[in-house]
Amino acid sequence: MADAEHVCVYCHSRFIENNGLDDIGCFAAYAGQFYQFFKGILKNVKDITIDADHLMIISPDEGATNRAIYLANVLGVDMGMFYKRRDYSTIVNGKNPIVAHEFLGDDVAGKDVIIVDDMISSGESMLDVAKKLKDRNAARVFVCTTFGLFT
Numbered sequence: 001m002a003d004a005e006h007v008c009v010y011c012h013s014r015f016i017e018n019n020g021l022d023d024i025g026c027f028a029a030y031a032g033q034f035y036q037f038f039k040g041i042l043k044n045v046k047d048i049t050i051d052a053d054h055l056m057i058i059s060p061d062e063g064a065t066n067r068a069i070y071l072a073n074v075l076g077v078d079m080g081m082f083y084k085r086r087d088y089s090t091i092v093n094g095k096n097p098i099v100a101h102e103f104l105g106d107d108v109a110g111k112d113v114i115i116v117d118d119m120i121s122s123g124e125s126m127l128d129v130a131k132k133l134k135d136r137n138a139a140r141v142f143v144c145t146t147f148g149l150f151t
Contacts, residue, residue, distance in 0.1 A: 037144045038050075041142065048112060049112075050075055050076075050077065051076070051077065052076065052077045052078055053111075054110075054111055054112060055075070055077045055111060055112050055113070055114070056072075056077055056078050056079065056080060056105070056106070056108055056111050056112075056113045056114075056138075057071050057072040057075070057077060057078070057079040057080075057113070057114050057116060058079065058080050058081065058082070058105070058108075058113050058114065058115045058116070058129070058133065059079065059080070059081035059082065059115075059116065059117075060081075060082050060115050060117050060125060060126060060129045061081070061082055061083070061084050061117075061125070062081070062083065062084070063117075063118070064081075064116055064117045064118065065081050067116050067117070067118070068081065068116050071114075071116055078105065078106050079105065080103060080104060080105020080106060080108065080113075081103075081104050081105060082101050082102065082103055082104070082129055082132070083101070083102045083103075083104060084098050084100075084101060084125070085098065085099050085100040085101075085102060086098055086099065087099045098125070098128075101125075101128055101129065101132060103132060103133075103136070107136070108133055108136050108137070108138040109136060109137035109138070110137065110138075110139055111138060111139055112138070112139050112140045112141075112142065113133050113138045113139075113140070113141050113142070114142045114143075114144055115129055115130065115133075115141065115142070115143045115144065116144045116145070117143075117144075117145045117146075118145065118146045118147075119145060119146055119147050119148065119149060120143075120145050120147075120148040120149065120150065121149050121150075121151055122149075122150070122151050123148070123150055126143060126145075130143070
């Protein structure tokens with residue numbers, strides 16, 4: 001690893017830690033291989049209950065909806081999703097800014113939730129989704145993603 005990569009990893013780990021996460025597990029979560037994630041959860045989170053009363057799968061945006069539907073169906077639990085409403089008339093830092101993150105789904109209060117996505121770019125949207133779920137009184141928030149760029 002180049003020296004700059006070590007600094008990058010350090011900065012990202014501090015960013016994650018400073019935003020309230022206690023633990024991070026890394027694994028490959030490619031299509032259909034979410035069993036690796038659940039193997040890790042079941043091994044390390046002894047009190048998790050996988051049923052519709054205690055767990056919900058969340059898509060952070062429209063692009064991850066099929067992945068969330070697949071996983072929710074496999075586990076026999078409900079799923080919810082966030083819809084990113086963007087301002088396409090404005091460009092900020094090369095992107096159309098998100099003006100609202102709207103949640104579509106059942107009540108998450110008291111349930112553990114698992115957010116599934118293919119990648120985390122800056123982490124800003126993922127943190128926003130996690131905070132919104134906690135604001136809705138989700139018990140615990142887990143994130144399952146294939147890879148993180150953390151740009």
